Amino acid sequence: MTWVDRDQIRDGVWNMLRVNLGLGADDKLLVITDRPRPEHWTGLDPEVLEQNLRRALLARQVAEVAAEGHRAVSFLTFESTGRSGAEPPPPAPGAMREHDVVVAITSYSLSHTDARQEACRAGARLASMPAFLPEMFYPGGAMSCDYEKLAEETARIASWLTAARSARVTCPAGTDIRFSLEGREGRPDDGIYRTPGRWGNLPAGEAFTAPVEGTGEGRLVVRAGWHPRLEEDMTITLAGGEAHQVTGGGRVGDVLREVLGLTGQPEAALAPRRNLAELGVGTNPNARRLDVTVEAEKIGGTVHLALGDSSHMGGVVTADYHQDFVIPEPDLYLDGVRVMAGGKIVR
Numbered sequence: 001m002t003w004v005d006r007d008q009i010r011d012g013v014w015n016m017l018r019v020n021l022g023l024g025a026d027d028k029l030l031v032i033t034d035r036p037r038p039e040h041w042t043g044l045d046p047e048v049l050e051q052n053l054r055r056a057l058l059a060r061q062v063a064e065v066a067a068e069g070h071r072a073v074s075f076l077t078f079e080s081t082g083r084s085g086a087e088p089p090p091p092a093p094g095a096m097r098e099h100d101v102v103v104a105i106t107s108y109s110l111s112h113t114d115a116r117q118e119a120c121r122a123g124a125r126l127a128s129m130p131a132f133l134p135e136m137f138y139p140g141g142a143m144s145c146d147y148e149k150l151a152e153e154t155a156r157i158a159s160w161l162t163a164a165r166s167a168r169v170t171c172p173a174g175t176d177i178r179f180s181l182e183g184r185e186g187r188p189d190d191g192i193y194r195t196p197g198r199w200g201n202l203p204a205g206e207a208f209t210a211p212v213e214g215t216g217e218g219r220l221v222v223r224a225g226w227h228p229r230l231e232e233d234m235t236i237t238l239a240g241g242e243a244h245q246v247t248g249g250g251r252v253g254d255v256l257r258e259v260l261g262l263t264g265q266p267e268a269a270l271a272p273r274r275n276l277a278e279l280g281v282g283t284n285p286n287a288r289r290l291d292v293t294v295e296a297e298k299i300g301g302t303v304h305l306a307l308g309d310s311s312h313m314g315g316v317v318t319a320d321y322h323q324d325f326v327i328p329e330p331d332l333y334l335d336g337v338r339v340m341a342g343g344k345i346v347r
Contacts, residue, residue, distance in 0.1 A: 003054045004061045004134050012137030012144065013065045019147055020202060021101050021125050022194030028072045030099035032092060033059035034080040034106045051131075052080070052107040058134050059105040074099065083259075084109035084130060085309050085322040097122040105129045109294075111201060112309040112322040119199075126199035131228075131292045142203035142295050145286040150205055151190035154283045157207035160347070161186025164334035167211070167279055169303055171330045177218030177238060177305065179211040179276060181334075185314050205284025205298035210315030214241035216276035220305055222325045227252060228291050236307075236325070242274040243307055259321060260307070272319035278306035280324070281332065281340070296326045301343030303330040 017023040033056045040049060056077065063075040078092040087093070088110060096102050096119035109130035110116045119126055136142045161167075162185050168178045191204030220236040227234070234249030234256070244266070246257045260274050261267030284298035297304040308322040309315075332340035339347040 004058050006061050006065060009058075009061065009134055009137040010065050011139070012141065013062050014069070016103075016127070016137075016143060016202065017066060017070075017101075020191050020193060020204075021103075021127060023070065023101055025070075026072075027070075027100040028074070028098070029066055029070060029101045029103070030074045030076060030095055031059050031063035031066065031103045031105065032076045032078070032096065033104075034088070034108060035077045037080050037082065040080065040082070051133075054134075055105060055107055055132060058132070059103075062103060062105060081108050083321060085112045086320045087113050088115050093118065096124060096126070099124055102126040103129065105132050107131060109322065111199075112312045112319075116199065117312055120197045123196040124199075125193045125196065127193060127202045128199065129202050129294065131294050132202070133289075133292060136203055136295065140286065142205075142284055142287040142289070142298065145203075145205070145284055147191045147204070150283060150285075151188065151192055154188040154190045154205065154207050157281050157283065157345075158186035158188040158209075160334055160339060161207060161209040161279070161281075166335055168333040168336075169279070169305065169327060169330055170333075171221070171327050173223050173233065173327075174221040174235070175219065175327055175330070177216060177220055179217070179241070179279075180215040181209060181279075182212055184209045184212060187313065201294055201298075203284055203287060203295055203298055205287060205300070206280045206282050206304075208278055208280035208313060210310040210313050211241070211276050211279055213275065213310070213315060213317055216241040220325060220327070222249070223328065226290055226296065226326050226328060228293065238276055241276050242271065243276075244274075256323075272317050273308050273321040275308060275310060275315075275317040275319065276305065277308050277310035277315060277317065277319075277322060278304070278313060278324065280304045280306070282326075290326075293324050293326065297324050299326070299328075301328075301340075303327045303332055303340070
C-alpha cells in the first residue's frame with residue numbers, strides 16, 4: 001500500500017512553499033509533525049491511528065520534496081498532545097522559533113498555542129495544517145485554488161465582521177445563536193503568509209473573528225456527517241457565552257461532553273473550553289471534504305462556530321482546547337441585516 005504518492009504531491013508542495021509561504025533561497029524551513037503516543041497504539045480506533053501515521057509520513061515526504069530544491073530544510077517529530085490547542089513538548093517550541101518558515105502537518109492543531117504565537121513573534125511564517133491529507137495537494141484539491149482571488153473575497157467578508165456590532169447564525173437544521181461582535185476585528189485567513197510573523201491554516205479560505213465573551217445565546221446544531229465520525233446530529237446549547245449542554249452526537253457527543261466537563265455538574269476548571277470562541281465564514285471554492293475540519297470549515301458558503309481558546313484570534317479566553325463546528329446552508333445576519341442566505345452571499 002502506498003500511503004503517500006510523492007509524484008502526486010510534488011507540484012502542490014512547491015506551490016505552497018512559493019505562493020503561500022514565499023520561501024526564499026536564504027530561508028530556513030522546518031517541517032514538523034506529531035507522532036502517536038504509546039497509549040494511542042491501543043487506545044485509538046485503527047482507522048484514526050492509520051490516518052495519524054499517514055499524516056506523519058506525509059510530513060516527512062513534504063520535507064524530502066522541499067529538500068530536492070532547497071538547501072536549508074529540517075524535519076522534526078514530537079509526541080502527540082492528543083488534543084488540539086494543547087502545547088507541544090520540547091524541543092518543538094524552540095525549533096519553531098528558530099526557523100523562518102514552519103510547515104506544521106499535525107494530527108492535533110498547533111494554531112491556538114503559545115508555541116505557534118511565539119514562533120510568529122520571532123518572525124516565522126507558519127502554515128498550520130492539522131488533519132491534513134495528501135489529497136489536498138493533488139490537482140483540483142483545496143490547495144490548488146487561486147489564492148490571489150481568494151484573498152480579495154476573504155478580505156471583503158472580514159471587513160464586514162470588523163464593522164458589525166452583533167451577529168446571528170441560523171440554519172435549517174435548527175441552529176439559532178446570537179452574540180456580540182462589539183469592538184472585535186474581522187481577520188482574513190487567505191493563505192498568503194509571505195511576511196514575517198504571518199500565519200494561518202492550510203488549506204486556507206475563511207474570514208473570522210472572536211465573539212465577545214459572555215454574549216453567546218442559543219443553540220448550535222452540528223449535522224451528522226459534518227464533523228469527523230459524527231453519525232447523528234448533535235446540539236450544543238449556549239448561554240452566557242458558554243456551552244451548557246450537549247445532546248445527541250453518539251460517541252462524538254460523549255467525548256465532547258467529557259472534554260467540556262459536562263458529564264455531571266459543570267466543572268469550573270474546564271469553563272474556558274466551553275467558551276464561544278470563533279465565528280468563521282468559509283471562502284475556498286475548491287474545499288469539499290466534510291470529514292476533515294480544517295478543510296470543511298473553508299468550504300465556500302458555510303459558517304463555522306468554535307468552542308475554547310479565543311486568545312489567539314482577538315478574544316481574551318485562554319484554553320487548552322479549540323474545536324470548530326461547521327454549519328452548512330447558513331443564514332448569517334450582521335447588525336440585523338442578512339448577508340448570507342442559505343449559504344449564498346446576498347450583500
